[in-house]
Amino acid sequence: xxxxxxxxxxxxxxxxxxxxxxxxxxxxxxxxxxxxxxxxxxxxxxxxxxxxxxxxxxxxxxxxxxxxxxxxxxxxxxxxxxxxxxxxxxxxxxxxxxxxxxxxxxxxxxxxxxxxxxxxxxxxxxxxxxxxxxxxxxxxxxxxxxxxxx
Ligand SMILES: [Zn+2]
Numbered sequence: 183x184x185x186x187x188x189x190x191x192x193x194x195x196x197x198x199x200x201x202x203x204x205x206x207x208x209x210x211x212x213x214x215x216x217x218x219x220x221x222x223x224x225x226x227x228x229x230x231x232x233x234x235x236x237x238x239x240x241x242x243x244x245x246x247x248x249x250x251x252x253x254x255x256x257x258x259x260x261x262x263x264x265x266x267x268x269x270x271x272x273x274x275x276x277x278x279x280x281x282x283x284x285x286x287x288x289x290x291x292x293x294x295x296x297x298x299x300x301x302x303x304x305x306x307x308x309x310x311x312x313x314x315x316x317x318x319x320x321x322x323x324x325x326x327x328x329x330x331x332x
Contacts, residue, residue, distance in 0.1 A: 190217035191224035275300045283307040290316040
């Protein structure tokens with residue numbers, strides 16, 4: 183898909199999505215491309231906007247959508263789903279805070295009842311646990327300790 187900035191003979195500007203540049207040409211020739219504001223079929227490619235706003239004119243430039251740092255909606259939906267899955271998984275898990283490395287070891291070595299736990303570990307602590315063969319997984323999303331909620 184390619185997107186063109188288009189303008190009609192009345193000067194309305196809009197975006198048109200096409201499978202290819204050839205699609206644009208054939209759709210335009212068949213008058214299938216019309217201005218969404220006035221319906222005009224007299225469509226031309228609008229002059230390209232400058233990639234970099236001119237200095238001193240920055241404030242008046244319209245804010246570009248999707249310009250840098252904005253994740254696509256599909257990715258946002260996946261992240262939201264993952265966050266929900268994590269929240270669901272943690273419902274049956276006990277927050278052990280700073281005790282996480284110790285509690286993980288206790289469970290691994292059968293010193294306490296096994297149960298799902300989550301908490302804090304430094305990178306070194308996490309590496310040490312993994313080296314001991316203890317299965318831990320990093321949380322994908324930061325979790326606020328219960329005492330910090332409210
Ligand atoms: Zn128009």
